[in-house]
Amino acid sequence: MVYNIRMKELIRWLIEMEERAEKVYTKASAAFSGDKELSDFFKGLSVEEASHRAVIEKAAGLIRGMDIVMPITVDEAARDEVAGHFARCERLMAEEPVDSIAFFECVVFAEFSEWNDIFLYVINRLKPQSSEFVQAAVYIQHHKRRLEDFIEGREELKGLLERIKGLPRVWEDSILVVEDDEDIRGLLKEVLVSDGLVDTAGNGREGLDKIAGRYYSVILSDWDMPVMNGMELYKAAVAKYPGIGERFIFFTGGLDAGRGEFLQNNGLKFLSKPASVREIRKAVAGVLSS
CATH class of the missing domain: 1.20.1260 (Ferritin)
Structure with missing residues (x-):
């Protein structure tokens, strides 16, 4: 012993x-x-x-x-x-x-x-x-x-x-970007690389697989995606990992009544497309520091 x-x-x-x-x-x-x-x-x-x-x-x-x-x-x-x-x-x-x-x-x-x-x-x-x-x-x-x-x-x-x-970090924040548009996905990765380790996924199913393998301090997700959309990703993630919803930020191009109601009822953070680099980084920093 x-x-x-x-x-x-x-x-x-x-x-x-x-x-x-x-x-x-x-x-x-x-x-x-x-x-x-x-x-x-x-x-x-x-x-x-x-x-x-x-x-x-x-x-x-x-x-x-x-x-x-x-x-x-x-x-x-x-x-x-x-x-x-x-x-x-x-x-x-x-x-x-x-x-x-x-x-x-x-x-x-x-x-x-x-x-x-x-x-x-x-x-x-x-x-x-x-x-x-x-x-x-x-x-x-x-x-x-x-x-x-x-x-x-x-x-x-x-x-x-x-x-x-010059001193080492004990933890490097990991950020997951879930976005089906390859160009937007690449840009978001470049924008956020100074805030932590950035992983990407092309749809909600890929995103859920990534979440299963690593702790992400922030999950920045598109809404409209093939295979599994952002809302389905959120629901599946919360069912498996209670409390993870606080780390989600939705990045959405349209906010209809149903979508807005879902975001409001669940207290979720979101950014409307288009959003500036400053707005994106500010939203991510807010989750990282919470």
């Missing part, structure tokens, strides 16, 4: 790190209370860390009695490095006034350290046990995306962006 013991050790360590991050971000929210935007941002990070901890605690419950093969572990140097980032954050919080740029730098290196790499590794090992662990990997990357977006919006922090760009 030595491998299972190592998995348990990893999970205990991850729980400790998530708890520590949650406390650091809660303190940061209070320390930056004079800047509402900054304070609210760290409050949000704290809530997300609490959610990550809950997922890992569920993992701890799932592995009881299981013999999970674990070929790697976290050495002391890696643990010390992650702990060192948080220790520095805590020291900076004790200063008056808090240096927001130095603090953010510390947060960036903590968030992009082996801490989240190991988090992803553990939940990937447990994905067959629950789809919740697939979602957790997505949430980790979106958590980082929000950090990047916030830094980009603060002039005094933009110097950190180049450092972030």
Whole structure:
């Protein structure tokens, strides 16, 4: 059972790190209370860390009695490095006034350290046990995306962006484009390639097969297609994968009363053809960040 013991050790360590991050971000929210935007941002990070901890605690419950093969572990140097980032954050919080740029730098290196790499590794090992662990990997990357977006919006922090760009992602969003027109399909792929890995399908049946084999953060689908149309794809996907409807965006050339009623009744997002590149990317970004 030595491998299972190592998995348990990893999970205990991850729980400790998530708890520590949650406390650091809660303190940061209070320390930056004079800047509402900054304070609210760290409050949000704290809530997300609490959610990550809950997922890992569920993992701890799932592995009881299981013999999970674990070929790697976290050495002391890696643990010390992650702990060192948080220790520095805590020291900076004790200063008056808090240096927001130095603090953010510390947060960036903590968030992009082996801490989240190991988090992803553990939940990937447990994905067959629950789809919740697939979602957790997505949430980790979106958590980082929000950090990047916030830094980009603060002039005094933009110097950190180049450092972030050189750090690895734990999750690359996958986008599925379902469109029967080959030219439109190719254009949409080119438009969205900077937002993630883009797969394409020429009709709803092909799209459903793709969905069965991979988690897609966004599904951008035409309505009128041969073999299986967009509505049929949506219904089949939702029947198999509850909750997937939130990730659909319909790209449709005509919105008659019946079609509009279906979209409204199901709370579905849609774009009308023609739509600008900016509108398409904005709609996709909205789903990615939700």
